[in-house]
Amino acid sequence: MEPDPTPTPLPSDALTPGPDGHKSGYVALVGAPNVGKSTLLNRWLGTKLSIVSPRPSTTRNRVLGILTEEATEDDPGHQLVLLDTPGVVRPKYKLHQHMMRDVDRSLGDADVTVLMADATERELTHDARQAVERVQMSSAPVLLALNKIDKLGLVDEALPLVEVYTEALGRPADAVVPISAQHGRGTDALLELVLERIPLGPPYYPADQLSEHPERFFISEIIREAVFHQFRDEVPYATQVVVVTYEERPGRKDFVACDIVVERDSQKAILIGKGGRALKRLGQAAREEIEAFLGRGVFLQLFVKTRADWRDRDGHLREYGFGR
Numbered sequence: 001m002e003p004d005p006t007p008t009p010l011p012s013d014a015l016t017p018g019p020d021g022h023k024s025g026y027v028a029l030v031g032a033p034n035v036g037k038s039t040l041l042n043r044w045l046g047t048k049l050s051i052v053s054p055r056p057s058t059t060r061n062r063v064l065g066i067l068t069e070e071a072t073e074d075d076p077g078h079q080l081v082l083l084d085t086p087g088v089v090r091p092k093y094k095l096h097q098h099m100m101r102d103v104d105r106s107l108g109d110a111d112v113t114v115l116m117a118d119a120t121e122r123e124l125t126h127d128a129r130q131a132v133e134r135v136q137m138s139s140a141p142v143l144l145a146l147n148k149i150d151k152l153g154l155v156d157e158a159l160p161l162v163e164v165y166t167e168a169l170g171r172p173a174d175a176v177v178p179i180s181a182q183h184g185r186g187t188d189a190l191l192e193l194v195l196e197r198i199p200l201g202p203p204y205y206p207a208d209q210l211s212e213h214p215e216r217f218f219i220s221e222i223i224r225e226a227v228f229h230q231f232r233d234e235v236p237y238a239t240q241v242v243v244v245t246y247e248e249r250p251g252r253k254d255f256v257a258c259d260i261v262v263e264r265d266s267q268k269a270i271l272i273g274k275g276g277r278a279l280k281r282l283g284q285a286a287r288e289e290i291e292a293f294l295g296r297g298v299f300l301q302l303f304v305k306t307r308a309d310w311r312d313r314d315g316h317l318r319e320y321g322f323g324r
């Protein structure tokens with residue numbers, strides 16, 4: 001049997017409206033690859049929802065996380081729908097075009113945009129400039145988050161970068177906040193500034209809902225993350241993971257079978273490794289993460305397949321969920 005996907009949002013009138021003063025809205029996290037968008041999403045949610053790796057272009061979809069603060073006597077409560085997005089790049093493959101569509105879609109939905117930058121940089125990289133250009137097309141307030149300040153001796157070292165961004169944006173950001181998403185510095189202050197700009201409104205989702213993607217999505221992402229950590233060069237970029245079977249079995253571990261798709265037989269050989277050892281190690285690492293995420297035991301089966309140039313083939317991209 002197919003486990004139920006996480007429920008989709010209820011129409012807001014099906015939910016009890018929040019008391020006066022309740023706020024709700026969408027927050028897009030946008031920026032060049034590797035600046036720490038997914039790390040910030042996870043930090044704010046207090047849980048690992050979006051995959052993270054030291055290499056650029058890890059995130060390939062918009063990843064939605066729901067941050068709910070229920071009303072109390074002193075606080076009317078709020079619900080922020082956080083949208084982690086793929087790092088902005090100049091599209092090289094059709095896959096990238098789909099990724100950039102997710103960025104623009106998120107910017108279109110945003111009540112507030114958090115434009116993230118790497119505070120250790122002194123000028124705009126090409127990708128960062130592209131990110132600014134996309135952000136300029138949205139009318140939402142823009143908060144500039146200078147991330148990775150833990151790598152700076154003094155926060156002031158990031159000041160020249162603020163000027164660079166002001167010039168590129170054509171105006172000052174609504175606020176500039178130095179943060180360390182990894183260590184949790186400045187992230188509460190940034191959240192407060194976001195919340196100040198979120199409109200009044202009822203919650204969109206039930207209070208206990210964390211996301212709206214099906215469990216299958218997170219399973220494939222966890223395996224992709226493990227590939228990013230275990231393999232180098234082009235392999236992680238040429239890899240897509242498809243959950244082929246997902247069965248809950250009463251009294252037994254869940255059964256999950258996945259295809260790991262790569263573009264060339266040489267990449268397939270690398271993923272499998274001598275005597276299947278690399279694939280075994282990958283399966284072990286991914287299974288542990290999946291079990292921690294699902295909170296139950298999993299029997300994981302991985303198959304490696306070659307689909308030439310899937311990143312540029314419409315049929316394959318559709319099959320893997322891009323372009324819907």
Ligand SMILES: Nc1nc2c(ncn2[C@@H]2O[C@H](COP(=O)(O)OP(=O)(O)OP(=O)(O)O)[C@@H](O)[C@H]2O)c(=O)[nH]1
Nearest residue numbers: 033034035036037038039054057058059087181182
């Ligand atoms: N030192 C330091 N490293 C950070 C911080 N935030 C994120 N990182 C690291 O930066 C790398 C990229 O982080 P991600 O969160 O995957 O970045 P991203 O912006 O989502 O990247 P893409 O999905 O590729 O666009 C990872 O190795 C993180 O651990 C930070 O505040 N300080």
Ligand SMILES: [Mg+2]
Nearest residue numbers: 037038058059
């Ligand atoms: Mg990311």
